[in-house]
Amino acid sequence: MKKLVMVAALSVALASCATKYGEMGYAGGVKAEQVTSDIWRVVARGNGYTASSRVQDFVLLKSAELTLAQGGTHFVIAGSQDQASVGIITTPGTSTVNRIGNSAFITTSPGYSETVVKPGQDAYVRIIKVGLGQQPPPGAFSAAEIDKIVGARLRAEQ
Numbered sequence: 001m002k003k004l005v006m007v008a009a010l011s012v013a014l015a016s017c018a019t020k021y022g023e024m025g026y027a028g029g030v031k032a033e034q035v036t037s038d039i040w041r042v043v044a045r046g047n048g049y050t051a052s053s054r055v056q057d058f059v060l061l062k063s064a065e066l067t068l069a070q071g072g073t074h075f076v077i078a079g080s081q082d083q084a085s086v087g088i089i090t091t092p093g094t095s096t097v098n099r100i101g102n103s104a105f106i107t108t109s110p111g112y113s114e115t116v117v118k119p120g121q122d123a124y125v126r127i128i129k130v131g132l133g134q135q136p137p138p139g140a141f142s143a144a145e146i147d148k149i150v151g152a153r154l155r156a157e158q
Contacts, residue, residue: 017049021058021154028118030058032066038127039078040066045120052084052119060141061150063125067143072127074140083120088113 019028028045035041044058059080067075093111097104130136 017047018054019046019050019058020157021061028055030062032062035124040125040127042066042123042125043083043121044123045083046118048116048118050119052121055119055121057150057154059121059123060146061154063123064141064143064146064151066125067127068147070127071129072143073130074128074136074142076126076128076137076140078124078126080121080123083122085118085120087116087118089116090114 022029024031024043024045027047028050030042030044033041033043040063042059042062044055044062046052046055046058059077063075063077067073090113091111094109096107098107099105128137128140130140136142
């Protein structure tokens with residue numbers, strides 16, 4: 001039972017370290033840059049505790065927010081590119097010498113290396129306005145629906 005409680009506590013602690021949805025900062029986030037009158041580049045980054053699916057949600061939600069702010073109803077992802085970065089964190093080993101009388105005892109702890117993946121995604125998003133009764137183009141996302149579903153999920157984690 002103790003192990004289960006410890007695992008649950010560790011999971012909650014690590015989940016709280018994941019990048020939060022919001023403006024780009026040191027630990028990641030999301031931003032948008034206008035490219036043309038109807039195309040935006042959406043850039044999302046996470047830290048080593050962030051799942052790649054979460055970064056994809058950042059792109060979808062930012063695209064929906066942009067679309068609604070620009071008076072559009074739908075958006076199409078015209079292109080995207082994985083921008084994940086991989087790094088290695090290495091800790092040095094240590095040795096400690098303890099003397100007891102005429103004897104010396106050496107305790108050695110080896111160093112270790114850990115691979116850290118920071119997910120990232122760049123997407124080009126085309127904002128479109130679909131009139132009442134018209135069909136959106138194939139592959140178009142409803143901005144209102146993404147804002148409602150993905151937005152609710154990300155905002156609940158804040």
